[in-house]
Amino acid sequence: MEEKQTKISARDDNYTHNIHKSNERSLDRRGFMKTMVGAAGLFAVSTLPWGAVAAKKLITGENDAFPTKKIAAVSALKPGDAMEFAYPSEHEGALLVCVKEGEYKAYQNACTHLKCPVYWSKEDSELLCPCHHGKFDVMTGNPLAGPPRRALPEIELKVENDAIYAIGVKPYEA
Amino acid sequence: MKRSYRGVLLLCLVLFLNLLFTQYTVNLFFAQRYELTIVLAAANLLTFPLAWFIYRKEKRAGQ
Numbered sequence A: 001m002e003e004k005q006t007k008i009s010a011r012d013d014n015y016t017h018n019i020h021k022s023n024e025r026s027l028d029r030r031g032f033m034k035t036m037v038g039a040a041g042l043f044a045v046s047t048l049p050w051g052a053v054a055a056k057k058l059i060t061g062e063n064d065a066f067p068t069k070k071i072a073a074v075s076a077l078k079p080g081d082a083m084e085f086a087y088p089s090e091h092e093g094a095l096l097v098c099v100k101e102g103e104y105k106a107y108q109n110a111c112t113h114l115k116c117p118v119y120w121s122k123e124d125s126e127l128l129c130p131c132h133h134g135k136f137d138v139m140t141g142n143p144l145a146g147p148p149r150r151a152l153p154e155i156e157l158k159v160e161n162d163a164i165y166a167i168g169v170k171p172y173e174a
Numbered sequence B: 001m002k003r004s005y006r007g008v009l010l011l012c013l014v015l016f017l018n019l020l021f022t023q024y025t026v027n028l029f030f031a032q033r034y035e036l037t038i039v040l041a042a043a044n045l046l047t048f049p050l051a052w053f054i055y056r057k058e059k060r061a062g063q
């Protein structure tokens, strides 16, 4: 192009002739719209796997069967006590709280804010998150204070033969 | 050359829809509402031809 040209006529010598932005016009309106169409395509493709896995789950009817896992003996927990366990996999921390005699609540205790482990404070009767002082209601798992906005996922329990078992995780409500 | 922002604005709208669909697809997947997940993923797919159509219609605007 003209970039090599060094001789500038007096009429054009307006102190900008030495500015060569070769790509100056490449992101014009049309180019921008093209980019946006591309982005739309990217979004479209990105949700494909989710749809596919959802379809597969619908077809096979497999609804995430949870294992039954023994957590503790009934005698191990007095009212107000709590104990940590892992459910459904070894890498998912959970917390079992004996709210009162014979009544138990369990939650996956990764805080719904930034995943710190939530613990049970016996003095305050609350589930506390040490990281940013999030608080959760022990009866429902709902956030009470602090940054968390979503409830802790509740673990379904059953008591049988003097032992407490975890039998599933309640799905998110959305 | 007169400027036309309509195409750009319409495409912004499409991208906004994309954001909504994507977010809800993921959220509903974790809520195990699989039918809705599929519907939203399909809706997200349909935004691409829509964007393409808008682009084709608007690329000459204002010239």
Ligand code: FES
Pocket (backbone or CB within 6 Å): A111, A112, A113, A114, A115, A116, A129, A130, A131, A132, A133, A134, A146, A147, A148
């Ligand atoms: S991680 Fe629990 S409050 Fe921030």
